[in-house]
Amino acid sequence: MNEPSSQPAIRVEGVAKHFGHGRAAVRALNGVDLTVEGGQVVMLVGPSGCGKTTLVSIISGVLNPDAGQVEVFGTNWNKLGEDARTRRRGELVGFVFQDFNLLPTLTAAENVMLPLLIRNTDRREARQRANDMLDKVGLGERVDALPAELSGGMQQRVAIARALVARPRLVVCDEPTASLDAKTGQRVLELICQASQPDELGPRCVLVVTHDNRVFHFADRIEQMEDGQLLDAPEADVLEHARYYKPHEPTPKRTEDEDA
Numbered sequence: 541m542n543e544p545s546s547q548p549a550i551r552v553e554g555v556a557k558h559f560g561h562g563r564a565a566v567r568a569l570n571g572v573d574l575t576v577e578g579g580q581v582v583m584l585v586g587p588s589g590c591g592k593t594t595l596v597s598i599i600s601g602v603l604n605p606d607a608g609q610v611e612v613f614g615t616n617w618n619k620l621g622e623d624a625r626t627r628r629r630g631e632l633v634g635f636v637f638q639d640f641n642l643l644p645t646l647t648a649a650e651n652v653m654l655p656l657l658i659r660n661t662d663r664r665e666a667r668q669r670a671n672d673m674l675d676k677v678g679l680g681e682r683v684d685a686l687p688a689e690l691s692g693g694m695q696q697r698v699a700i701a702r703a704l705v706a707r708p709r710l711v712v713c714d715e716p717t718a719s720l721d722a723k724t725g726q727r728v729l730e731l732i733c734q735a736s737q738p739d740e741l742g743p744r745c746v747l748v749v750t751h752d753n754r755v756f757h758f759a760d761r762i763e764q765m766e767d768g769q770l771l772d773a774p775e776a777d778v779l780e781h782a783r784y785y786k787p788h789e790p791t792p793k794r795t796e797d798e799d800a
């Protein structure tokens with residue numbers, strides 16, 4: 541029997557997904573296998589439309605695959621009904637969506653408080669933790685602003701604060717630096733990566749979809765997608781960026797040396 545600590549953070553087996561019907565059908569994922577251990581920051585890279593968002597949405601339990609299995613810290617989304625799945629997703633996963641998904645009538649702090657309130661955290665404590673997290677992403681002065689009063693980059697940071705505040709086991713970020721300048725992007729990625737460190741409740745991990753090669757050096761591992769499938773190993777230009785920015789550590793798990 542598996543010890544809880546030996547359980548992978550993410551296990552994806554044979555996942556396939558298509559959208560649409562007939563001649564308009566698009567095959568977004570075509571048999572994806574992926575195992576991620578706790579404690580890792582994994583970056584998912586690849587050209588636009590190759591299936592990255594679809595894969596992380598399925599891993600997060602937001603979207604159902606047509607075929608295959610997904611487990612996150614031992615939870616198999618397929619085996620849960622809709623209510624149980626929503627509840628479990630709230631406990632396990634913090635998600636930063638590409639379009640931020642902030643509630644427009646709530647302030648920055650109120651948006652960030654939501655995952656805590658869902659977990660029945662006392663309102664005053666939730667407010668304090670939301671303010672602290674907004675401070676960490678550089679928005680300590682804007683806690684009472686509505687999303688419409690914030691720039692795109694600020695809204696993105698609110699979304700990141702909301703994903704991190706309840707210390708979920710799995711943090712999934714879809715293009716978290718897309719609206720940020722280089723310096724803020726680095727700062728925010730540092731914060732996101734801290735979410736891969738284990739805490740008193742056990743291991744955690746981080747999955748980041750990105751086109752931004754300036755942040756590849758934060759990855760413990762890089763997975764490259766093409767046409768709905770993961771490549772056996774990232775291509776040289778991807779590894780070059782990872783190595784350039786983090787020369788002292790062998791960032792990718794699979795190098796030619798290891799394969800030899």
Ligand SMILES: Nc1ncnc2c1ncn2[C@@H]1O[C@H](COP(=O)(O)OP(=O)(O)OP(=O)(O)O)[C@@H](O)[C@H]1O
Nearest residue numbers: 559560566567568587588589590591592593594595
């Ligand atoms: N809801 C949907 N309805 C129809 N087609 C979709 C839907 N979602 C994704 N697709 C299609 O599935 C394929 C994979 O899309 P996906 O968004 O996963 O790619 P991606 O790699 O994340 O792209 P990007 O980097 O541009 O976000 C694309 O051809 C896309 O047009």
